[in-house]
Amino acid sequence: MPEGLKQACPGDPKVCVLTGARGFVGSRLKRQLEQNGWRVIAWTRQPEPGSGAVAFRLGQEVDPNLLRGASALVHCAYDYGPRRWEGIAAINVTGSQKLLAAAREAGVGRVVFISSISAFAGCRSFYGKAKMAIEAFARANGAYVIRPGLVYSDNPGAMFGHLLRQVRGSRFIPIVSGGRQTQYLLHDEDLGHLILGCLDGRVPADIEPITIAHERGWELRDILAHMAQALGRRITFVPVPWQLVWLALKSLELAGVRPKFRSDSLIGLVYQNPRPSFALVKSLGFECRPFQWAPSFSGERTVR
Numbered sequence: 001m002p003e004g005l006k007q008a009c010p011g012d013p014k015v016c017v018l019t020g021a022r023g024f025v026g027s028r029l030k031r032q033l034e035q036n037g038w039r040v041i042a043w044t045r046q047p048e049p050g051s052g053a054v055a056f057r058l059g060q061e062v063d064p065n066l067l068r069g070a071s072a073l074v075h076c077a078y079d080y081g082p083r084r085w086e087g088i089a090a091i092n093v094t095g096s097q098k099l100l101a102a103a104r105e106a107g108v109g110r111v112v113f114i115s116s117i118s119a120f121a122g123c124r125s126f127y128g129k130a131k132m133a134i135e136a137f138a139r140a141n142g143a144y145v146i147r148p149g150l151v152y153s154d155n156p157g158a159m160f161g162h163l164l165r166q167v168r169g170s171r172f173i174p175i176v177s178g179g180r181q182t183q184y185l186l187h188d189e190d191l192g193h194l195i196l197g198c199l200d201g202r203v204p205a206d207i208e209p210i211t212i213a214h215e216r217g218w219e220l221r222d223i224l225a226h227m228a229q230a231l232g233r234r235i236t237f238v239p240v241p242w243q244l245v246w247l248a249l250k251s252l253e254l255a256g257v258r259p260k261f262r263s264d265s266l267i268g269l270v271y272q273n274p275r276p277s278f279a280l281v282k283s284l285g286f287e288c289r290p291f292q293w294a295p296s297f298s299g300e301r302t303v304r
Helices: 003-008 024-035 085-106 126-140 158-169 188-199 220-231 242-254 263-270 279-283
Strands: 015-019 039-044 072-075 110-114 144-148 150-152 172-176 182-187 210-212 217-219 236-240 293-295 301-303
Touching (some): 015 024, 024 039, 024 188, 072 085, 085 110, 110 126, 110 188, 126 144, 144 188, 150 188, 158 220, 172 263, 182 188, 182 220, 210 279, 217 220, 220 293, 242 263
Parallel strands (some): 015 039, 015 072, 072 110, 144 210
Antiparallel strands (some): 182 217, 293 301
8 A cells, every 4th residue: 555545544534546646737636635635645657755656657557456545536647748549549548447447446436537628529639539538438437527628727837838938938929720719718726626526525426527617718819918918018929820830740740859739739729629518517516717817916927
């Protein structure tokens, strides 16, 4: 049994294993779970010595004994390294299935799989298809499935942080297809509230995937313009055909280069879910705050 579980058991009903705990979303969920009385055992690629975290890499075999004593599992990890479907399926899909099967064998009471708003019937990106495949297995094994929109926080990172760095770094910003791609934004704390609801039993079991974000969609160019206005910066959009950008990214990937923005991410951006529904999350009593970003007086970035 991992040292973290030894310290938390027996008699502690609020022990949660969290995969991907050092990622952008995972690290914020860890903090919020801990603030709400959960003992979080981080499963991550590179655990810090003495932290009680467990070394975990998607795709490897998972010993159910490592999960015994945990009352919950939140599966947030995803490996963006593979570019071809075969590798994505072997590491992310099969790897997640191994993890979820081990949790079932270990008797973990509540399991939450963090999917994506990019996962929907007819999605074209490998990322969305992988999430859909994991969803099917997760639901068949009694797990909650949550599809968050574009997650942002008081300290932006991941995709939202990338957009902010673009605005800070240059006046001229290349933008595909006029920047008309619609994003549905979700504050990390609102995502955490829904996950806590699942773990605490306030969300019914055997429910369909829950799409969560604020219902107002923001076009990508409007998000960038909003950031620029808040920072007092002038920006100029430089339209670029998305096919040209995809070809350049794909050529780099085939040459062995790993650009930060993947060709598959561009496919997901261009071919989005045209009609995501937020009726289910509202019916469960969870509300998402509207997006508004502003820099703080201390110079740090903040989002409201």
